[in-house]
Structures are given as C-alpha cells and as structure tokens.
Amino acid sequence: MTITEKIIARHSGKESVIPGEFVEASVDLVLANDITAPLAIEEFEKAGAKEVFDPEKIVFVPDHFTPCKDIQSAELVKRLREFARKYKVRFYEIGKVGIEHALLPEEGLTRPGDFIVGADSHTCTYGAVGAFSTGMGSTDIASAMITGKVWIKVPASIKFVYKGKRNKYVGGKDLILYTIGKIGVDGANYRSMEFTGETIRNLPMDDRFTICNMAIEAGAKNGIIEPDDITAMYLEEVGVSFESLIRSDEDAYYEEVIEIDVSDIMPQVSAPHLPSNSKNVDEYADVKIDQVVIGSCTNGRISDLRRAASIMNGHTIHPEVRCIIIPATQKIYQQALKEGLIDVFLTAGCVISPPTCGPCLGGHMGVIGKGEVAIATTNRNFIGRMGHPESYVYLSNPEVAAASAIKGKICHPDEV
Amino acid sequence: MKVKGNVWKFGDNINTDDIIAARYLNTTDEKQLASHCMETIMPDFSKKIKKGDIIVAGGNFGCGSSREHAPVSIKGCGISAVVAKSFARIFLRNSINIGLPVIELPEADEIEEGDELEIDFEEGTIKNNSKGKTYEFNRYPEFLQEIIRNGGLMKWVKARYIKSQ
Numbered sequence: 211m212t213i214t215e216k217i218i219a220r221h222s223g224k225e226s227v228i229p230g231e232f233v234e235a236s237v238d239l240v241l242a243n244d245i246t247a248p249l250a251i252e253e254f255e256k257a258g259a260k261e262v263f264d265p266e267k268i269v270f271v272p273d274h275f276t277p278c279k280d281i282q283s284a285e286l287v288k289r290l291r292e293f294a295r296k297y298k299v300r301f302y303e304i305g306k307v308g309i310e311h312a313l314l315p316e317e318g319l320t321r322p323g324d325f326i327v328g329a330d331s332h333t334c335t336y337g338a339v340g341a342f343s344t345g346m347g348s349t350d351i352a353s354a355m356i357t358g359k360v361w362i363k364v365p366a367s368i369k370f371v372y373k374g375k376r377n378k379y380v381g382g383k384d385l386i387l388y389t390i391g392k393i394g395v396d397g398a399n400y401r402s403m404e405f406t407g408e409t410i411r412n413l414p415m416d417d418r419f420t421i422c423n424m425a426i427e428a429g430a431k432n433g434i435i436e437p438d439d440i441t442a443m444y445l446e447e448v449g450v451s452f453e454s455l456i457r458s459d460e461d462a463y464y465e466e467v468i469e470i471d472v473s474d475i476m477p478q479v480s481a482p483h484l485p486s487n488s489k490n491v492d493e494y495a496d497v498k499i500d501q502v503v504i505g506s507c508t509n510g511r512i513s514d515l516r517r518a519a520s521i522m523n524g525h526t527i528h529p530e531v532r533c534i535i536i537p538a539t540q541k542i543y544q545q546a547l548k549e550g551l552i553d554v555f556l557t558a559g560c561v562i563s564p565p566t567c568g569p570c571l572g573g574h575m576g577v578i579g580k581g582e583v584a585i586a587t588t589n590r591n592f593i594g595r596m597g598h599p600e601s602y603v604y605l606s607n608p609e610v611a612a613a614s615a616i617k618g619k620i621c622h623p624d625e626v
Numbered sequence: 627m628k629v630k631g632n633v634w635k636f637g638d639n640i641n642t643d644d645i646i647a648a649r650y651l652n653t654t655d656e657k658q659l660a661s662h663c664m665e666t667i668m669p670d671f672s673k674k675i676k677k678g679d680i681i682v683a684g685g686n687f688g689c690g691s692s693r694e695h696a697p698v699s700i701k702g703c704g705i706s707a708v709v710a711k712s713f714a715r716i717f718l719r720n721s722i723n724i725g726l727p728v729i730e731l732p733e734a735d736e737i738e739e740g741d742e743l744e745i746d747f748e749e750g751t752i753k754n755n756s757k758g759k760t761y762e763f764n765r766y767p768e769f770l771q772e773i774i775r776n777g778g779l780m781k782w783v784k785a786r787y788i789k790s791q
Contacts, residue, residue, distance in 0.1 A: 232767065232769040245648075245651045245693060245695075246692065246693065246694070248654050249654050249694055249695070249698075252654060253780050256780065257780045257783060257784045257788055258784065258788055259787075259788055260788075274651075275651075275652060279652075280652060282652035282653055283652045286652060286654075328692075329692055329694075330691075330692055331690065331691050331692040331716060333692075345692040345716055346692060346716060346719060346720075347692055347693075347694035347697075347716060347719060347720035347723060347724075348694040348720075349694060349720065349723035349724055349778070349779050349780060350719060350720075350723060350779065352780060352783075353723075353779050353780065353783045356783055356787055356788070357783060357786075357787050361769065361773075395639055395686060395689055396639070396685060396686035396689065396712065396714070399686065399712065399714065399715060400715050429686060429689060429714055429715065431715055484639065571643075571648040571691075572643075572647065572648050572649055573648055573649070577649075590641075590643070590690060592641045592643040592644065592690060593643065593644060593666055593667065594643060594644075594647055594666045595643050595648075599647075599666045599667075
C-alpha cells in the first residue's frame with residue numbers, strides 16, 4: 211500500500227484498502243475558517259446535534275476576512291466564537307490567529323499518520339508532515355463535527371519523483387508550479403499526489419508545505435510526502451510526539467509515475483488565469499506590475515520572508531508599485547522582526563499586514579482594481595481572484611516577487 | 627426524480643471564484659449568494675435564467691476552493707442540475723451533500739446553449755429534446771445513493787447519530 215492507503219486503512223478499521231473503495235474513516239482533526247464554519251454551524255444546529263464528537267479535535271481558525279473587514283464578516287466570526295465557547299472547541303482569537311495552514315503545523319496539531327479534514331481546499335498542506343489531509347465542504351465538516359467520521363473514496367496515487375540539484379532561486383513553489391504546468395489543473399483530479407525522490411529528501415519543511423499546499427491546484431484529493439529525518443526534526447521543534455513514521459511499501463501500486471529532473475527547472479511564473487500556465491520567469495519578463503503580495507498559506511512562512519528580504523535588502527520598491535508583506539502567523543511575524551526582515555521590508559517601502567488570507571482571495575488588505583496587474587506568492591490566479599474581474603494575477607516564488615517589486619516588472623532575481 | 631429545463635453552456639475549468647466571487651462570501655444567505663452566481667463570467671446570470679434551467683459545462687467544473695457557497699448559489703438560483711464532462715472533487719462532494727444534482731457526461735460537448743434537456747435520475751438518462759438525442763449516464767455508487775435517498779448528508783447523519791446523543 212501507499213502511505214495514503216495505509217493511513218486511510220488505519221482510520222477505517224481495515225487491514226488494507228484499495229483505490230476506488232468507499233470507506234468511513236475516523237478523523238484526528240476537523241478544521242473550519244471564518245468563511246466555511248458558519249455554514250457548518252448552521253447545518254450542525256439544523257440537525258439538532260447537542261454535542262461535538264471531541265472538542266479537542268475541532269479547530270476554528272478565523273483567518274480569511276480578519277481582522278474583520280466589515281460588519282458581515284464580524285458577524286460570521288462572532289458565530290464561530292459563540293459556538294467555540296458553547297462546545298469548547300479550539301478557537302484562535304485575533305492576536306493569536308494566523309493563516310490556518312501555517313498555524314496548525316506550528317501549533318503541533320498536525321501529526322504524521324493523522325487523518326485530517328478541513329473546510330478549506332488548501333487543507334492538503336499537512337501532507338508535508340506525512341498526514342492524510344484533504345479539503346471538504348461545510349456540510350461534510352458539520353457531519354464530521356458530530357460523528358468524528360467522514361465518507362471517502364480511496365484515491366489512486368500518482369508518484370512524482372524529483373531528481374537532480376535545484377537551480378539558484380528554485381524552491382518548492384517552482385517545483386509545484388512546474389508540475390501543475392506539466393499535468394494541468396485537473397491532472398490529478400480525485401487522486402493522491404505523492405512527492406518523492408532525492409530532491410524532496412533534501413528539501414526543507416517550508417518548501418514541502420508549499421508543494422503539498424498546491425496539490426489541490428492539480429485537483430488532487432491530497433498531496434503527501436513520506437516523513438523522514440527532516441520531518442522528525444521539524445516535529446521535535448514544534449513539540450509533536452509520534453510513534454512511528456508511515457512510509458509507502460516498495461511494491462505499492464501507483465497509477466502513474468512521473469519523473470522530473472529539477473536541474474532543468476528555472477524560477478517559474480504562472481500567468482493569468484490558471485496556475486497551470488507556468489513557464490520560466492524569463493518568458494514573462496517585462497510584464498509591468500502594479501502590486502506585489504508576499505504571503506499566504508503557500509508562501510508566508512519564515513523562510514519565504516527570508517528569501518524575499520535577501521533580494522530586497524538595500525533596495526527600494528519601484529515608485530509605481532505597492533508591495534504587501536503578510537507574515538502567515540504571529541510567530542512568523544515575531545521571528546521576522548527579530549531577524550531584522552521587517553526592517554528590510556519597511557526600509558524598502560513595503561507595507562506589512564497582520565496575518566490574514568486577505569488579498570489572496572480578493573478579500574481585503576490589497577484588493578486590485580480594473581486592469582491592474584499583480585504578482586503574488588499565492589496559489590490561485592483565477593479571473594477576479596484578487597479583485598476586479600478585469601485584473602490579472604501572476605504567481606511566483608518569493609524571490610521573483612521581491613525582485614519584480616523592485617524593478618516594477620516581472621523579472622529574474624538576478625536582475626536586481 | 628425528473629427535471630426539465632433549458633441549457634446554459636460553460637467551458638472547461640469553471641472555478642469556484644467564477645461561480646461565486648470571494649468578495650460575496652461574507653454571508654451564508656442562499657438568496658444573496660444566488661444573486662451573484664456566475665456574475666464574474668456572465669453578468670446577470672441569476673436574472674437571465676428560468677427556474678429549472680440546467681448548467682452544462684466542460685471538464686473540471688467547480689475546481690478551486692472548497693467553498694460550499696458555490697453549489698449553494700447555483701441551487702439558490704433555481705438551477706435544477708449541473709451536467710459536466712467532469713467535476714472537481716470537492717465541488718462534487720458538496721453538491722451531493724446539499725442536494726444539487728450533478729451528472730458526469732463525457733458527451734457534454736454535444737449539448738448546446740438553449741437546448742431543452744429532460745433528466746431522469748432513476749433511469750439514468752438525459753434526453754436532449756432539441757436535438758432528439760438520449761444519453762445514459764453512470765448513476766452514483768450505492769453508498770452515495772443511500773445519502774441521496776436520505777435527502778442529503780445531514781439527514782443521513784441525523785438518522786444514524788443524533789438520536790443516540
């Protein structure tokens with residue numbers, strides 16, 4: 211069995227499972243945010259439920275429109291807060307909250323071998339610690355809050371084997387944008403993406419989170435990386451104890467095996483309006499930009515900020531560009547302060563936002579207007595994603611975004 | 627169950643931001659969500675359609691976010707079913723869970739805007755009255771049919787769990 215099949219089998223009381231089989235699995239963690247929890251709460255109440263299956267295993271993270279951008283958003287968060295108090299589920303208040311998919315691993319809530327569901331499509335991020343983790347809708351979450359279980363069709367797995375040495379400025383973001391470009395936005399629909407190979411084995415945790423985070427952009431049910439020494443060190447840092455690290459069997463069945471030589475990959479940029487429109491950054495050189503966003507559940511972690519700062523140090527943002535930096539959690543923000551990164555950003559002329567999903571989904575904190583162009587370290591560049599239906603979003607890694615902010619146009623970091 | 631309506635045609639990779647833009651997610655009200663359905667890619671969609679009309683689309687319909695607001699807004703408009711070459715997985719789950727009928731049909735390309743369709747869910751057939759053609763579709767597996775027969779996921783949960791609480 212693959213690691214994904216093993217985790218699903220363990221959680222559905224079975225010796226083994228096969229792709230295509232429907233099972234009912236017990237969950238270790240149930241997540242919802244300020245957009246998706248209210249619908250789940252409505253369904254929970256409509257069903258007449260009196261209690262949740264386990265308050266310790268339910269977590270509400272109000273991160274999308276917070277600090278609340280308007281009265282309606284405030285009402286939504288209020289519903290989360292009231293429900294959390296009544297049923298004693300975990301709730302992260304403003305001041306403690308961060309972007310959910312950066313926050314939960316940092317809080318030690320995601321463990322290898324866990325079965326995690328969240329009412330947010332980027333829940334697949336936690337595959338980076340070796341968990342089976344997948345996004346669902348609010349009704350699924352309401353059901354899981356009551357029963358502690360979800361129905362699931364066991365996905366077939368595709369194995370992505372990365373080999374070779376990464377080029378300068380090529381990180382997890384570039385590997386995943388390149389991969390989605392290769393297989394398309396539905397290239398892994400309903401299936402599991404397992405990332406492996408010598409390149410992955412040498413890849414730091416933050417890059418692994420970025421890769422698993424964007425598995426959904428290829429339609430995957432989950433993205434996963436077998437845990438290893440790098441995972442174990444990370445888990446120790448965040449105070450997670452674990453018994454064993456599950457790995458795929460040597461003879462596990464894969465629907466497809468795709469080998470990628472990363473020494474061919476240069477920093478990637480995905481053009482509007484699909485993440486699969488990825489090409490080498492040089493192909494989009496000279497696209498003029500109005501805004502840069504560095505943050506999100508994809509690239510708002512400390513190493514992302516370090517990378518952006520390493521490019522920006524000693525430079526100033528182009529006069530016709532605004533650059534928004536969003537540390538993904540309070541801890542990341544504090545660490546960036548300690549390391550002097552925030553000072554680099556402020557000196558360069560960036561604005562620093564509190565942790566929030568904000569502009570990534572056109573919510574607040576940097577929405578763009580008609581005809582405007584942004585380059586962002588976020589995960590989606592759909593029509594109108596960051597604001598006006600006639601605006602344009604390019605996706606990239608933090609170094610490319612930082613360099614572009616300085617030059618006022620999309621450019622390779624070496625140009626700075 | 628049978629439904630009948632005219633077709634509104636969309637292409638491939640219609641994503642959840644197309645179906646309901648994130649700026650409208652500060653509410654859970656079905657009517658409000660419905661009023662903005664598809665407006666990014668087809669302004670005034672919710673005003674143009676008649677109750678019972680059917681969306682027909684290409685591959686990977688509903689890709690992107692897990693927001694259930696997307697199928698809720700479609701259902702709220704009065705759309706009776708969505709037929710597509712394929713669906714993104716979370717959208718498919720959400721639709722089944724809230725009771726919006728969704729059908730995978732590889733021949734969806736043959737259906738055109740304005741065609742009148744008649745869908746029979748028991749028989750598993752789609753009749754295109756405008757073109758005089760009938761298609762058979764794969765019905766849901768037994769596991770999901772049980773949820774559908776119960777009237778959606780929450781009624782199923784209620785029947786199985788709530789009484790014991």
